[in-house]
Amino acid sequence: MSFASMLNGLTKKKVKFVVVGGVAAAAHGSSRVTNDLDICYDAEAVANIGALASVLAGWKAYPRGIEAGLTRSFIMDDRTLRNAPILTLTTSEGDIDVMDRIAGVGPYDAVRRHSEKVSALGVRFRVLDLPSLIKAKRAAGRPRAFDHLPELEALLALRRS
Amino acid sequence: MTARQTAVAAGADLKWIVNSAALLGRRLRYDRQQAKWWGLVWLLTGQLGLSLKAAAALTTVALRGRSSSSQVTAATDPSGSASVVVNLERYESIFLANLSRALVHETPRRRGRPARRGTNGGSLANAERYGIDLDLIRSAIRRTPAERLALLETNAAFVRDMRRATV
Numbered sequence: 001m002s003f004a005s006m007l008n009g010l011t012k013k014k015v016k017f018v019v020v021g022g023v024a025a026a027a028h029g030s031s032r033v034t035n036d037l038d039i040c041y042d043a044e045a046v047a048n049i050g051a052l053a054s055v056l057a058g059w060k061a062y063p064r065g066i067e068a069g070l071t072r073s074f075i076m077d078d079r080t081l082r083n084a085p086i087l088t089l090t091t092s093e094g095d096i097d098v099m100d101r102i103a104g105v106g107p108y109d110a111v112r113r114h115s116e117k118v119s120a121l122g123v124r125f126r127v128l129d130l131p132s133l134i135k136a137k138r139a140a141g142r143p144r145a146f147d148h149l150p151e152l153e154a155l156l157a158l159r160r161s
Numbered sequence: 162m163t164a165r166q167t168a169v170a171a172g173a174d175l176k177w178i179v180n181s182a183a184l185l186g187r188r189l190r191y192d193r194q195q196a197k198w199w200g201l202v203w204l205l206t207g208q209l210g211l212s213l214k215a216a217a218a219l220t221t222v223a224l225r226g227r228s229s230s231s232q233v234t235a236a237t238d239p240s241g242s243a244s245v246v247v248n249l250e251r252y253e254s255i256f257l258a259n260l261s262r263a264l265v266h267e268t269p270r271r272r273g274r275p276a277r278r279g280t281n282g283g284s285l286a287n288a289e290r291y292g293i294d295l296d297l298i299r300s301a302i303r304r305t306p307a308e309r310l311a312l313l314e315t316n317a318a319f320v321r322d323m324r325r326a327t328v
Contacts, residue, residue, distance in 0.1 A: 001321070003314055026313040029301035031294075033316045063261030075254040084172075084258035088265040097265075120310040127306075142268060154288035154298055 004121035006037050006093045009059070011123050015052045016042040018115045020102055020136065024127040025148065027118050029155050032148065036095035040128075042108040043082070043100035052098065053078040059091035104139025105132050130156050162191045162263070169263035170196035170256070173203035185217055196263070197256050198224060201247070209245075223247040 003023060010017055019027070022034025042048045057076040065088070074080075081087065087098045101107040105114060105128070114132035118125060128136065134152050137145040168175035170193065178199050182189040189195075198220055205216035219235040231250035237243070289295060301309060 002318065003310070023310070023313065026309055027306045029298060029304075029309060031297050031301055033313065033320055035317055035320060063257045065261050065264040066257055073250070074257055075250060079251070080254050080258060083255045084262070086262045086266065087258050088261045118306045118310075120307040121314060142266065144268070150284070150288040150291040151293050151298065153284040154293055154295060155302070157284040158295070158298055158302055 001092070001094045002121075003037055003094065004123065006059075006091075006096060007121055007123040007125055009055055009093065010039070010052075011125060013051045013055050015055060016045065016048045016108070017052070018108070018111045018126045018128055019118075020099070020111065020128045020133070021097065024133055025152060027120065027127045028130045028133065028152075029159075030148070030151055032151070036097055038097040038099070040099050040102050040108055040111045042112075043085075044108065046078075049078045049081050053081050056081075056087075056089065056091065056096075056098070059093050061087075061089040061091045061096070064088045064090040064095060102128070102132075102136050103141075104135040104137075130159070162193065162196070163267070164191050166263040166267045167191040167196045167199070169267050170260040171200035171203060172255070172259045173199055177203070181213055184213060187217075193260060196260065197253075200256050200259065201252060204252070205245075211245075219245055219247075223249065 007019075017039040019037065020040050021036070021038025022030070022032060023037055025032060026034065041052050053076060061076045062074050076089075081098070085100045089096050089098070102111050105111050111128060111132070112126065114129050115126040116129050118127050130152065134149065134156065137149055137152065162170070164175055164179075168178055171178065179189065181187075181199075181202070201220040201223060202213070202216045205211045205219060206213055209216075211219070223233045223235040231248060233247050233249055234244050235247050236245045285295060288298075304312075
């Protein structure tokens with residue numbers, strides 16, 4: 001159960017994704033501790049949806065915050081991914097949020113254009129760049145996202161100075 | 162659940178739910194059961210083009226029983242030529258995904274006027290006023306992304322262990 005195992009699993013199955021959210025913020029220097037991996041995936045490529053669904057199913061993904069066994073079994077497949085643009089999941093490898101677009105930035109293509117490559121935790125992957133991360137936090141409009149803004153804006157100012 | 166959470170869980174537009182409830186003369190409640198009911202009505206009207214009344218009636222039939230079958234025939238014409246079949250397993254999967262998103266992401270908005278974010282002195286002064294330790298940020302910037310993420314991994318594991326120990 002770790003970010004490393006999730007990132008490893010996704011890259012091994014050749015899922016096209018960009019890390020956004022708290023892990024991306026930490027890669028840029030944020031000191032906030034996050035417990036979930038947020039990714040934006042390429043929802044235009046049918047093969048990519050299938051690959052991501054297969055990885056998540058392998059990790060026994062289940063909607064977070066829902067009591068297991070509340071209803072019939074949860075079907076984690078490509079149809080569920082296509083019909084739920086934002087999935088907040090708990091898995092055997094850890095918590096993960098998967099999104100097909102990021103508010104304030106756009107769909108995967110735009111997110112990828114505003115991302116940079118990172119080598120960490122034994123994996124090479126892309127993370128959303130800091131200015132876009134700030135845009136995304138502003139656009140999300142959630143209290144938790146707003147709380148994160150002063151630190152991210154200070155990070156940007158210090159990096160530019 | 163809030164009104165907005167109910168709409169997100171239903172995968173439907175909140176205004177549409179409010180207006181449809183008025184048209185159906187249905188008392189509006191914001192909870193999981195209602196979200197599930199409205200979600201299927203939304204699908205039947207939006208995707209299959211059924212009238213609101215027909216969709217509401219079919220939804221009530223489809224979600225009524227605790228059928229062991231994953232597929233429920235909500236309506237059949239008298240000759241038996243045409244039926245509306247609801248795949249409950251599939252619908253519940255999508256509903257659970259939306260419900261989770263509603264509970265995790267759509268936390269209630271803070272009431273009142275939002276706190277004013279000062280602009281005097283720029284981002285650094287604003288962060289300090291907010292209680293951010295700039296020295297901590299400076300030391301983080303000196304590390305490589307790999308070092309920062311390794312530290313996050315360690316800290317996240319510690320938090321997970323603490324949570325497990327207190328549950």
